[in-house]
Amino acid sequence: MNQIKIYDVAGAAGVSLATVSRVLNHPEKVKPATREKIEKIIRELGYKPNLNAKGLASSKSTTVAVVVPELTRSSIAEIVNGIADCATRRGYLLRLFVAGRNNYDNPEEQLKAEKELWGTVVASSVDGVLYINDEFTEEHEKLLEDVPMPVVLTNTPCSNPNIPQVSIDYYRAAYGVTKEMIDRGNKKIWMIKTIRNYAMNNLKVDGYLQAMKEANLEPRIIEVSGLTERNEVSFKELLQKEHPDVAIVVRDSMAVSFINVARLLHIHIPDELQVIGFQNTRYAELARPKLTSVNTPIYEMGEKAMDLLTSLMECEEDEEVTNIKQFINYNVIERDSIK
Numbered sequence: 001m002n003q004i005k006i007y008d009v010a011g012a013a014g015v016s017l018a019t020v021s022r023v024l025n026h027p028e029k030v031k032p033a034t035r036e037k038i039e040k041i042i043r044e045l046g047y048k049p050n051l052n053a054k055g056l057a058s059s060k061s062t063t064v065a066v067v068v069p070e071l072t073r074s075s076i077a078e079i080v081n082g083i084a085d086c087a088t089r090r091g092y093l094l095r096l097f098v099a100g101r102n103n104y105d106n107p108e109e110q111l112k113a114e115k116e117l118w119g120t121v122v123a124s125s126v127d128g129v130l131y132i133n134d135e136f137t138e139e140h141e142k143l144l145e146d147v148p149m150p151v152v153l154t155n156t157p158c159s160n161p162n163i164p165q166v167s168i169d170y171y172r173a174a175y176g177v178t179k180e181m182i183d184r185g186n187k188k189i190w191m192i193k194t195i196r197n198y199a200m201n202n203l204k205v206d207g208y209l210q211a212m213k214e215a216n217l218e219p220r221i222i223e224v225s226g227l228t229e230r231n232e233v234s235f236k237e238l239l240q241k242e243h244p245d246v247a248i249v250v251r252d253s254m255a256v257s258f259i260n261v262a263r264l265l266h267i268h269i270p271d272e273l274q275v276i277g278f279q280n281t282r283y284a285e286l287a288r289p290k291l292t293s294v295n296t297p298i299y300e301m302g303e304k305a306m307d308l309l310t311s312l313m314e315c316e317e318d319e320e321v322t323n324i325k326q327f328i329n330y331n332v333i334e335r336d337s338i339k
Contacts, residue, residue, distance in 0.1 A: 005123070006125050010149070013037055013041050014148075015034065015038065016149055016150060016313075019034065023038045023042075062313070063093045063094070063095055063125075064127065064130065064309065065126040065128070065130070066132070067097045067118075067121060067131045067133070068132045069100070069132065069133055070098060070100060071098060074253075074283065075155075078281070078302070079132060081299055082298065082300060082303040082306070083303070095126060097120065099114050110135075111139055127149055128150045128151070128152070128310075129309075130302075131152065132155055133156050134198045134199060135197065135199070136157070136199045137197070137199070144163065152166060152305050153165040154167075155167050155305075156199065157203055158199070165324070166308055166328065167301070168297075168328050169327050169330075170204050171203040171206050171210075173207065173296070174248070174294075177248060178191075178211035179211040179215075184339070186245040189220075189244060189246045189247075189248065190221070190244040191209075191247075191249075191250075192222045192224065192248070192249040192250065192254065192258065193222070193223055193250045194225065195224065196226055205221060208221075220244070222238065232261055235257065235261040235262075236264075243262065243267055245273070246273075246274045246275075247274070247275050249277050251279065252277035252291060253281070253283050255278075255283075255337075256277070256286075258275055259288075269289055270337055271339070276294070278296065279296050279298065280293040280296065280333050284333070284335065290337065291335055292332065292333065292336075292338045293333055293335075294331075297329070301328050
């Protein structure tokens with residue numbers, strides 16, 4: 001027989017783990033009706049609190065899950081660094097869960113694997129989750145409906161006003177950088193994105209299209225794989241035929257790959273081709289020429305997300321956390337890849 005855990009109690013009661021924890025540790029802080037309901041479920045299920053569950057009400061042993069799609073991207077590593085530093089200051093421990101991209105070409109299988117992962121996350125009895133997923137869809141949103149603890153989307157755009165989120169306004173960022181390049185006299189501007197349906201990239205495309213529409217310019221969206229080895233083949237085939245005045249690329253790593261292929265084909269940057277990336281990762285500084293990039297402060301994003309999650313986990317039963325949708329400021333770091 002499986003041992004009853006605190007998340008079973010929370011799920012049966014329809015409350016957060018933090019609420020169950022307060023009943024166990026500080027019952028005076030919980031409304032009598034809610035406390036009685038939870039205590040009844042505890043008796044019915046035969047739940048026996050352990051040290052980890054007892055510790056959920058204090059910051060000394062509370063654990064937070066960080067769910068990421070993969071660890072190879074520098075942007076994700078930097079977000080996790082921000083989360084970890086803030087968690088340390090707050091006295092929380094982290095558990096890392098990697099969804100993986102083993103089914104890169106099969107989204108249905110990938111979603112199935114992520115459903116199984118969420119079962120593992122919930123079973124781990126963490127008190128909150130920071131969720132990083134740039135492929136966030138309505139199906140992923142449905143997955144969160146059954147999660148009995150607070151979840152904060154981190155650098156993961158979502159239109160649902162009831163789901164906590166810390167991100168930047170990717171629409172506004174792409175619109176602004178596109179308009180700036182138009183104002184500088186460029187007309188042939190491309191947007192290079194991944195074939196995969198990433199929520200943040202869709203917002204970047206929408207911002208780019210709006211700026212091009214306002215200027216009565218013909219937009220062109222190039223879709224390529226998110227994998228470097230595939231990108232280079234596509235970029236070579238493309239650039240052997242033509243190139244734009246400006247290429248706005250949804251990721252720094254892809255932008256650097258684009259630059260490398262252009263240089264191999266003797267296309268001079270920035271005189272003949274200007275390139276702009278997103279996120280301002282270490283790739284931007286390592287590129288030659290150095291890459292102009294939209295600077296999204298992802299370390300700060302991790303910190304802010306952890307702060308918001310802490311507020312959600314520690315709020316009292318009759319309290320409500322406001323401002324659950326937070327946008328972080330950004331700017332453009334100009335380097336040698338534009339005129």
